[in-house]
Amino acid sequence: MRVLRTLIFLGAVGAACDETLPPRGQVLVYLDTDATVSSSDGTPGLFDRVLVEVFEPGATAPCSECSRELALDAEKLRTKTFSFGFLPPPRVLGYRIRLRMFRSVGLGTPRAASTVELVGYLPAVGEDGIVSITASFRTGDVGKPQGTLASPIVFTDGPPNASAVGTWPGAREVPCRGEVPGGAVCVPGGAFFMGDPRVSIASDLMGGASEHLVVLSPYFLGDHEVTVAEVRSSGVASVDSRGRSTDPTDDSADPLGRCDYTSVAGAWDDRPLDCVSWQLASKYCQSLGGDLPTEAQLERVASHAGSTLWPWGDDAASCVDIVAPDGGGCREDASLDVETRTLPSVAGAVPRDVVLSSDGRIADLGANLSEWTADAFERDDGTCWKEALLRDPSCKAATEVRSIKGGNLLQRVVDAAQVRRAATAKDASFGYPTVGFRCAWPAR
Numbered sequence: 001m002r003v004l005r006t007l008i009f010l011g012a013v014g015a016a017c018d019e020t021l022p023p024r025g026q027v028l029v030y031l032d033t034d035a036t037v038s039s040s041d042g043t044p045g046l047f048d049r050v051l052v053e054v055f056e057p058g059a060t061a062p063c064s065e066c067s068r069e070l071a072l073d074a075e076k077l078r079t080k081t082f083s084f085g086f087l088p089p090p091r092v093l094g095y096r097i098r099l100r101m102f103r104s105v106g107l108g109t110p111r112a113a114s115t116v117e118l119v120g121y122l123p124a125v126g127e128d129g130i131v132s133i134t135a136s137f138r139t140g141d142v143g144k145p146q147g148t149l150a151s152p153i154v155f156t157d158g159p160p161n162a163s164a165v166g167t168w169p170g171a172r173e174v175p176c177r178g179e180v181p182g183g184a185v186c187v188p189g190g191a192f193f194m195g196d197p198r199v200s201i202a203s204d205l206m207g208g209a210s211e212h213l214v215v216l217s218p219y220f221l222g223d224h225e226v227t228v229a230e231v232r233s234s235g236v237a238s239v240d241s242r243g244r245s246t247d248p249t250d251d252s253a254d255p256l257g258r259c260d261y262t263s264v265a266g267a268w269d270d271r272p273l274d275c276v277s278w279q280l281a282s283k284y285c286q287s288l289g290g291d292l293p294t295e296a297q298l299e300r301v302a303s304h305a306g307s308t309l310w311p312w313g314d315d316a317a318s319c320v321d322i323v324a325p326d327g328g329g330c331r332e333d334a335s336l337d338v339e340t341r342t343l344p345s346v347a348g349a350v351p352r353d354v355v356l357s358s359d360g361r362i363a364d365l366g367a368n369l370s371e372w373t374a375d376a377f378e379r380d381d382g383t384c385w386k387e388a389l390l391r392d393p394s395c396k397a398a399t400e401v402r403s404i405k406g407g408n409l410l411q412r413v414v415d416a417a418q419v420r421r422a423a424t425a426k427d428a429s430f431g432y433p434t435v436g437f438r439c440a441w442p443a444r
Contacts, residue, residue: 025090025125030083032160033101033137034168035116036191037072044307046139046171046191046213047116048072049104054086054122057094060149069108072101077165088125095122096152101137103193103211103306106314112143113388114193114211119147120155134160139168142213143388170215170391176443181220181288185360186443187297189218193306194299194390201380205423210380214296215391221293221301222438223362224347225272225369226284228261232269236284239263249275249431258433260343272344272369275431278402278424281372285439292374293440294394295421298405301355302365311366312352322353323368323409344368344409344436367407369436370422377403377423400428408434 037045054066068084076082088095099118102110110117116137123131133155147153174189195211231237231248238247244263251257252266259275260268278292285291302311310316323345348354348363355362365371375395378384384395395403401423411434424432 024087025128026130027086027088027122027125028083028130028132028159029086029097029122029155030080030132030134030159031099031137032077032080032082032134032163032165033116033139034164034166035101035137035139036166036168036171037074037077037101039074040071043074044305045072045074046193047101047103047114047137049102049108049110051098051100051102051110052084053098053100055096055098055149057092062098074165078163080160080163083159085130086122088122090127091124093124095124096120096149097122097135098149099135099137105196105198107197111197111211112145113195114142114213116141117145118153118155119145119149120153132158134158136160136164139170139213140389170213174218174444176218176220178443180359181290181439181441183223184220184439184441185223185357185362187216187219187221187301187357189216189444190305191215192300192303194296194393195380196303196306196309198309199420201420204379205377207378207380207385207421210385212385212387212393213389214300214393215389216296216300217392218443219293219297220290220441220443221297221362222440223360225344225364225371225436225438226281227269227347228271228273229265229269231261231273231276231284232263232265234284234287236280236287237261237263238280247277247280247429247431248273251275258341259431260341268343270346272347272364272436274344274369274433274436276372276436277431278372278428280431281437282374285437288439288441290439290441292372292437294392295373295375295403295405296390296393297440298365298371298373301357301362302406304355311355322350322366322407323364342409342433365406367411368409370404370406370408370411370432370434372435372437373403373405375403377401377421402428404435410434 035046038048050070052068053062056063100110100115102115135155171191176186194214199209201209237245239245244250248261249259250261250263251259252262260271353366376397376399378397404422
């Protein structure tokens with residue numbers, strides 16, 4: 001239990017970590033939540049910090065030294081020991097407290113879309129004795145503040161009967177059902193924060209800095225980017241009267257060609273397919289009973305459920321770790337350079353761009369090729385992304401601009417952050433030498 005001591009005459013919160021409350025009148029505030037939160041043993045949760053601010057009667061700014069930021073601890077919540085004391089002057093009404101439970105991601109400032117905010121009254125106290133209250137954060141209130149300084153809510157009297165930590169249904173891990181498609185890995189259902197404020201957005205054709213609490217149903221995700229041979233054998237390619245594929249683009253006879261698809265078996269069959277349209281990529285996945293993954297489905301895996309910027313963590317990988325050049329163009333990999341072409345590497349050929357799960361490994365989510373998603377592209381402030389809490393989001397906006405995720409072999413490593421969303425050109429029927437795809441399937 002933390003004790004927030006008052007300063008003389010000010011009722012301000014001061015620094016202390018005593019285990020017992022002093023003998024004068026005080027408010028003992030217990031915190032509880034139904035969210036999954038971080039633990040002292042390092043187990044991550046949806047939220048990891050709480051900002052406490054106390055306001056004197058009539059004030060619109062916290063009183064001097066009245067702010068404290070606390071690290072959430074799931075075990076202390078479960079044992080009903082996550083609490084602190086406040087010592088206001090006796091018999092004074094009108095003190096209010098603002099509590100913000102938030103996701104920090106290395107940043108100390110709460111952001112509305114990843115914060116559950118409560119503003120409530122602090123009860124008056126006598127000369128001595130303890131008045132206990134419980135403030136409960138509900139995950140479903142993320143992005144929707146409860147109470148204001150002008151109209152505070154009333155907290156529950158007394159300590160919590162039993163902690164609700166971790167009981168929010170959206171965060172429950174839902175196992176996959178059904179047969180796992182070949183070359184796919186189960187991704188259990190559950191909740192994560194999509195987006196990251198650390199991502200730089202350089203143009204209107206990018207997004208991903210805004211945050212959303214996303215609940216996903218379980219799904220199967222392809223463990224590699226679809227290869228040249230897999231598309232050719234499926235028979236979905238569009239061919240011209242001479243039998244040469246036009247989608248994916250077969251420019252193998254062009255000495256200045258940039259694509260890796262060949263209409264007949266060749267040396268590049270095991271490489272991830274590029275120069276394929278969004279339409280044909282969708283058609284291929286649908287022919288297998290699936291579809292292109294949504295932005296949220298790709299990001300959940302690549303960001304380790306919203307806990308990292310890249311599949312390999314928060315440190316920017318060097319160009320020798322993933323299939324992408326550094327800002328200085330330091331990659332010199334003969335397997336990528338074929339005559340005039342720079343082709344993607346075979347799946348999983350580099351050590352760090354691999355996500356491991358209990359069911360297998362998923363390769364090249366950070367780079368190699370950027371990947372088509374099922375979503376239309378909208379900016380962070382678009383209609384598809386206006387809500388703080390989203391369930392199985394898939395943007396169906398009336399536009400031909402499609403969203404792609406991940407970096408690629410011609411892009412700087414810093415641009416490989418999977419949480420960044422990027423738009424393609426308006427003609428989604430065009431194939432790009434830096435864009436491929438993988439498939440996803442429902443698992444419920």
